Amino acid sequence: MSLGNLLSGPPSIVAAGVDVFSEALRAQGAEVSDVDWRPPGFGDPADLAALALDARRAAANRTAVERLLAAGSVLVDVRPAREVIGLEDRTLLHSGPPLTWETASGPMRGALVGACLFEGWADDVEEAEILLASGAITLDPCHHHRTVGPMAGVTSPSMWMWCLEDPVGGGRAYCNLNEGLGKVLRMGAFNEEVQARLRWMRDVLGPILSKAVRGSIDAGNDPIDVKGILAQMLQMGDEGHNRNRAGSLMALRELSPSIVAVDAASSGHSADDIAAVLRFIGGNEHFFLNLGMPTAKLATDAARDVPGSSMVTVLSRNGTEFGIQTAGTGDRWFTAPANTPVGLFLGDYGPDDANPDIGDSAIMEAYGVGGFAMAAAPAIVRFVGGTVPDALATTERMYQLTLTENPAMAIPIMGFRGSPTGIDVLKVARTGWLPQINTGMAGRIAGTGQVGAGLVQPPQECFEQALAALAEAARTA
Structure with missing residues (x-):
């Protein structure tokens, strides 16, 4: 049919959605074909x-958002885990929701074995x-101790921890020190090099x-403003999860004068030790990640325990299960089998070599950076796969899932x-x-x-469980 003849005959009407539209048209004598189409959502109606x-x-949700946005993060100390969180002998913390040795994945078992060897x-x-x-070894999630671990x-008790504080709400959060890349304990390696x-x-x-x-x-x-560094990173090409180059260099810049000022003689360390520390930080592009994670933890913890809020406060994985928590349900975990990331592999490794998703580092996404801020770091696609348009589109899509925009974490390419x-939820x-x-x-x-790096999403079941729990709380409120 040509455009000229478009209105020469009776209109053909196709309606999708609410019945009231079809009924109104039929009342006017029109013929309507109904399509049973529904939005691609999930959950019990x-x-x-x-x-x-x-x-x-x-x-x-307004209260939870206000608390999250207001939270700050400054570096106040570095101490062993046994001192700052009272981690007892024969106790190990791990990422994600609770697990047992029997349910632990390969890399988790490797890291647990490595920690036992390290502690003697x-x-x-x-x-x-x-x-x-x-x-004989007690296993407990990091999140149960205001702690996160990549x-x-x-x-373990002897590991040194970053100690961060929220100067607004007074909260504290902790994370161990980053080992670098390759064969490292957090990836499940435990040999003599590790x-x-x-x-x-x-x-x-x-x-x-x-x-x-x-x-x-x-x-x-003044203590180092870690939240400020995270904000600057997004304007320098990092997204704060898998890309921390700028953040690690800024952390080195902030720490270097104080490191150099450490009196080698009175501290029991040599000038060579101090030089080795500077070289280690300078050569570790993920050094900042273990500062960024407790910064995000401080913010999401500030939003905890707000009855009626449907905001997610934890995204976390232990290599077997993925778990989430929400502001309206406190410390309750909603778990499902973790998905396996899809991305790029190192050397001869391939998809069959990858373990399902693992780590507390998804706290960065819970805070609104990492995968949510991919538009700030289009170069990340060279490390995790995809294209630059994919990175931009991902951030655009995440706006549809969130309650607010964080003005402190500005994305240059998006104005x-x-x-x-x-x-x-x-x-x-x-x-x-x-x-x-x-x-x-x-x-x-x-x-x-x-073995590589990539992209992953939580299992839908976690959100279905959270939805049901929040709905039940709403009914009984």
């Missing part, structure tokens, strides 16, 4: 309605495995960083628009879209180490 109509939700609880791998299988996230590095971090890196950080503050200097922040369910996460990939066999 009754649960969606209960949460959407919860009279508390708007105010509760076992003399060899076989003895460590027997010890862990017997239940990948396996295994933290052990030697961990011992050096315990005996040299941690103590020198501690003296540098505390010495600077004792001298009257300095604030990053999409505050994942809303209701919006995720209504759109059917899932949060995007940038992540590293650990080898599925214990001891392998890193």
